[in-house]
Amino acid sequence: MGGIAHLSIMRSESIFGLSLITLIFDDQSVNDWNRQKVLERLTLVTVPQGVQPQIALIGASPGQIYWYTIRSTNPQYDLMDMRSIEDWVLLKEFKSVPNVVDVSDFGGTAREYQVRVDPNKLISYGLGIVRLSSNWLITTSTRAAASSKVACNK
Numbered sequence: 001m002g003g004i005a006h007l008s009i010m011r012s013e014s015i016f017g018l019s020l021i022t023l024i025f026d027d028q029s030v031n032d033w034n035r036q037k038v039l040e041r042l043t044l045v046t047v048p049q050g051v052q053p054q055i056a057l058i059g060a061s062p063g064q065i066y067w068y069t070i071r072s073t074n075p076q077y078d079l080m081d082m083r084s085i086e087d088w089v090l091l092k093e094f095k096s097v098p099n100v101v102d103v104s105d106f107g108g109t110a111r112e113y114q115v116r117v118d119p120n121k122l123i124s125y126g127l128g129i130v131r132l133s134s135n136w137l138i139t140t141s142t143r144a145a146a147s148s149k150v151a152c153n154k
Helices: 031-042 077-095 119-124 130-134 135-147
Strands: 006-015 018-025
Touching: 018 031
Parallel strands: none
Antiparallel strands: 006 018
């Protein structure tokens, strides 16, 4: 990005899984022209397969406002437990704060949930496998689980 006319400040920050480059142009520049030049330069960048570089929307102010780390001295809590506490308790609380638009999380091992279906019980409830796997039922179940508080007592 260096060498673009009117570029006055360039900052970069990289953490595992994310790189952010902030470009600040002087007041004499034209925003649309600046964005066009940045897009042109992005086409020249070599990135890993599956990565799609992009620029923020006009007027967006992305940035870190609050950075936190979850640690435990209790050996009963592993990285997956701490990630689950973050996913089910902390993220919900952070997102409930007025004017918080998004919360990004990094690290830990995400817990995976698998559902084993007993076809006989399913039939006894008047449901078929198609209904179970439909978006409506899964979305409803996910919303119900996400809307309840989870207590982690170890």
